[in-house]
């Protein structure tokens with residue numbers, strides 16, 4: 596039996612040079628498989644909006660949505676650290692951040708993730724002081740797509756790179772235990788990783804981060820098209836399509852069920 600992974604374990608992994616693996620999870624069954632595979636962190640991301648709820652972006656996701664899926668994921672997880680994503684608009688103020696993070700922790704999350712840097716310094720500090728571990732998220736922050744003009748790589752100019760580095764440092768100083776670096780040049784992610792004591796977890800940020808995260812449904816091949824930074828480790832869309840078409844054909848042709856499948 597493996598040990599339960601805690602927030603201090605994740606912090607120690609950077610010190611010992613062990614790479615951190617994180618994947619998204621939204622339901623109990625898939626969470627149990629990712630957990631059995633030994634993934635260190637399961638993120639109940641607000642990507643839930645796109646992947647599970649059929650929205651175009653994460654903006655419509657509510658705290659009730661994430662709470663519901665955190666409950667499911669935590670029921671399916673034995674070892675991984677479960678992190679709940681704070682949805683858009685649920686941490687504009689310190690009071691909101693504390694109230695809503697509390698809901699995710701009560702639902703079974705062991706930490707929460709928030710997008711932003713300088714703008715949410717007080718929220719991260721307040722959460723940490725109240726004993727709620729906070730994971731930061733800087734660079735391409737999907738909850739700000741309207742401001743960014745879409746899902747665009749951030750930090751390509753010296754000025755924007757400097758701003759993202761500063762955001763990451765502020766997130767660390769405020770007490771975050773780790774930070775997601777999303778959608779930025781590899782050399783910027785490498786510099787942030789070198790300058791921070793807390794682990795960096797990259798997505799579309801190159802190979803030099805302390806860990807990596809992907810949206811599970813991207814990497815398992817549920818979609819025909821995926822972003823450039825996604826490696827598909829399986830082709831489940833094709834596998835499921837083929838299986839379901841075979842089932843349909845066999846039922847229609849009276850070849851399933853045979854007596855073998857009857858009571």
Ligand code: KIV
Nearest residue numbers: 619640641642775808
């Ligand atoms: O919501 C999410 O899945 C995320 C990851 C992509 C980091 O924030």
